[in-house]
Amino acid sequence: MRLPIIFSIDDDPQVLQAIQHDLRQQYRKKYRILCTSSVQEALDSLPELKKKGEEVALFLSDQRMPTMNGVEFLAQARKIFPNAKRALLTAYSDIDAAIRAINEVQLDYYIAKPWDPPEEKLYPVLDDLLSDWQSDYRPAYEGLKLVGYQFSPRSHELKDFLAGNLFPYQWLDIEDDPQAQALLDLHGVERKDLPIIVLGDGTVLTQPTIGDVGEKLGLQPKATQDLYDLAIIGAGPAGLAAAVYGGSEGLRTVLIDKRAPGGQAGTSSRIENYLGFPNGLSGADLTRRAITQAQRFGVEFLAPQEVISIKSRGQYKHISMADGSEVVTRAIVLSTGVAYHKLENESLDKYTGAGVYYGAATTEAYAFKGRPVYIVGGGNSAGQGAMYLSRTASEVCICVRRSDLSSTMSQYLIDQIAKTPNIKVLGCTEVVEGLGHEQLECLVLEDMNSKERRTVKAAGLFVFIGTKPYTDWIEMDIIKDPKGFIATGRDLAKYADFKQVWKHDREPFSLETCSAGIFAAGDVRAGAMNRVASAVGEGAMAVSFVHKYLAEN
Ligand SMILES: Cc1cc2nc3c(=O)[nH]c(=O)nc-3n(C[C@H](O)[C@H](O)[C@H](O)COP(=O)(O)OP(=O)(O)OC[C@H]3O[C@@H](n4cnc5c(N)ncnc54)[C@H](O)[C@@H]3O)c2cc1C
Numbered sequence: 001m002r003l004p005i006i007f008s009i010d011d012d013p014q015v016l017q018a019i020q021h022d023l024r025q026q027y028r029k030k031y032r033i034l035c036t037s038s039v040q041e042a043l044d045s046l047p048e049l050k051k052k053g054e055e056v057a058l059f060l061s062d063q064r065m066p067t068m069n070g071v072e073f074l075a076q077a078r079k080i081f082p083n084a085k086r087a088l089l090t091a092y093s094d095i096d097a098a099i100r101a102i103n104e105v106q107l108d109y110y111i112a113k114p115w116d117p118p119e120e121k122l123y124p125v126l127d128d129l130l131s132d133w134q135s136d137y138r139p140a141y142e143g144l145k146l147v148g149y150q151f152s153p154r155s156h157e158l159k160d161f162l163a164g165n166l167f168p169y170q171w172l173d174i175e176d177d178p179q180a181q182a183l184l185d186l187h188g189v190e191r192k193d194l195p196i197i198v199l200g201d202g203t204v205l206t207q208p209t210i211g212d213v214g215e216k217l218g219l220q221p222k223a224t225q226d227l228y229d230l231a232i233i234g235a236g237p238a239g240l241a242a243a244v245y246g247g248s249e250g251l252r253t254v255l256i257d258k259r260a261p262g263g264q265a266g267t268s269s270r271i272e273n274y275l276g277f278p279n280g281l282s283g284a285d286l287t288r289r290a291i292t293q294a295q296r297f298g299v300e301f302l303a304p305q306e307v308i309s310i311k312s313r314g315q316y317k318h319i320s321m322a323d324g325s326e327v328v329t330r331a332i333v334l335s336t337g338v339a340y341h342k343l344e345n346e347s348l349d350k351y352t353g354a355g356v357y358y359g360a361a362t363t364e365a366y367a368f369k370g371r372p373v374y375i376v377g378g379g380n381s382a383g384q385g386a387m388y389l390s391r392t393a394s395e396v397c398i399c400v401r402r403s404d405l406s407s408t409m410s411q412y413l414i415d416q417i418a419k420t421p422n423i424k425v426l427g428c429t430e431v432v433e434g435l436g437h438e439q440l441e442c443l444v445l446e447d448m449n450s451k452e453r454r455t456v457k458a459a460g461l462f463v464f465i466g467t468k469p470y471t472d473w474i475e476m477d478i479i480k481d482p483k484g485f486i487a488t489g490r491d492l493a494k495y496a497d498f499k500q501v502w503k504h505d506r507e508p509f510s511l512e513t514c515s516a517g518i519f520a521a522g523d524v525r526a527g528a529m530n531r532v533a534s535a536v537g538e539g540a541m542a543v544s545f546v547h548k549y550l551a552e553n
Pocket of ligand 1: 263267308523524
């Protein structure tokens with residue numbers, strides 16, 4: 001933790017040395033002592049200290065200085081650090097000026113020179129001032145700050161990226177938090193330039209892209225090796241498991257994700273049915289453990305980096321990324337999972353990121369404190385989202401087309417929901433319209449039996465419906481089922497074009513696609529179980545088939 005500062009200024013080098021010595025002697029364990037003999041240097045350094053998030057506890061200034069007197073200096077310093085205590089070092093002849101300054105700059109104390117012995121004439125006064133300062137002082141957040149409009153899709157995208165990549169950050173809503181405007185003023189940024197990210201060292205990123213932020217935060221978006229044994233595309237539970245097994249079994253392994261590690265599971269507030277965690281664990285916790293484990297085994301992790309195509313050339317596979325870079329590998333595990341279906345409704349489209357969110361319950365829950373929110377979807381993810389949102393929202397209503405949740409949600413979640421007084425389940429109900437100005441304010445709901453419509457107040461709508469595999473980008477001959485899920489293993493034989501694309505003497509391995517050496521694991525695979533444990537199991541299994549494939553090539 002950074003120490004607060006005692007800032008002293010005196011143009012006389014001997015006096016400065018003496019005060020510096022005495023301050024260090026008494027306060028160096030709890031405060032950083034900064035001393036200067038130049039008013040200009042002091043005035044230049046204060047805004048920089050502020051930008052870096054430093055705190056000044058006390059200014060101690062000589063009164064008689066050539067370019068600016070102490071009272072004027074303290075007046076300037078007060079504009080930048082209004083909460084710091086202010087004390088003046090005065091000669092006997094300047095006591096009048098000091099007394100006037102008590103009103104002018106709300107001077108807290110004046111100390112007559114010389115102050116010997118300091119135990120009697122300096123420390124008791126400063127101890128008093130510093131203890132006063134400490135009692136009002138709330139340490140500022142030292143890490144990364146994100147400032148923006150709550151209902152701005154770009155702010156949401158950045159929040160989602162930071163949370164997904166497990167970067168701690170402080171969110172400051174410009175319309176709600178005076179600290180946000182203070183930060184803009186400090187860095188000379190206008191509201192039209194939001195969102196901004198302010199890093200711990202005071203660097204400001206204005207309207208940054210995910211790539212800019214990733215680069216600044218030291219994520220590694222470029223591969224370091226010319227050839228890998230295994231490239232895993234998608235770092236959800238399946239990809240993470242494949243990475244841990246690939247890395248631990250000595251394969252040169254690279255794991256690539258377009259957003260962050262964790263996938264869907266990373267957005268889960270509480271996974272209660274994963275083996276070995278009787279009290280459940282959050283998706284963020286599972287992700288943190290898994291990515292650390294993979295990296296410990298030497299796996300390279302590239303994110304944010306979106307794969308846009310794969311081409312097979314002989315026994316090598318070339319993976320192209322959206323930024324134009326390429327990875328060459330001998331085998332691939334596709335673990336790109338699924339995304340939620342978008343609601344096909346124009347009136348809701350315009351609020352995406354501005355009140356309408358896909359998944360994202362954990363990232364945005366706090367913004368809906370004390371306000372009503374709606375959920376669309378009846379699966380486990382919707383149930384978990386409802387439980388999480390119910391901690392902050394005034395009311396959570398789950399809209400489902402079926403009459404209840406019994407056929408779509410696990411019983412343990414249905415029981416939790418029944419015991420939560422501010423969650424309501426609205427069966428046979430569809431959301432048909434969104435209303436509002438710049439952000440979502442109301443929803444129109446339709447009763448599917450009576451076709452009756454009603455308008456309800458809704459600050460947020462969280463959508464957890466359907467699953468669409470992330471496979472549109474795959475152009476090569478990889479057989480997919482009619483919904484786009486990747487066919488693997490023995491199931492391939494039932495597709496008419498299998499014989500045209502599979503030209504090997506052996507049958508495809510289990511989890512192998514119709515392109516030899518390319519495997520699929522987790523939710524993206526046709527017939528997957530859509531569970532964390534099964535995705536992890538398939539990721540691990542895929543690696544054992546990768547070994548067999550590599551052995552024959
Ligand atoms: C909110 C929520 C709660 C859940 N709770 C539970 C639970 O309690 N218990 C349970 O068993 N299951 C739960 N599930 C389901 C479980 O999370 C999924 O079954 C599991 O995450 C699937 O893992 P996966 O690795 O196959 O894919 P995903 O988790 O979907 O991960 C796929 C990854 O691939 C990346 N990707 C996609 N396309 C590309 C590309 N072109 N280039 C690079 N990267 C790409 C994505 O960014 C993503 O990170 C929950 C799901 C959700 C959404």
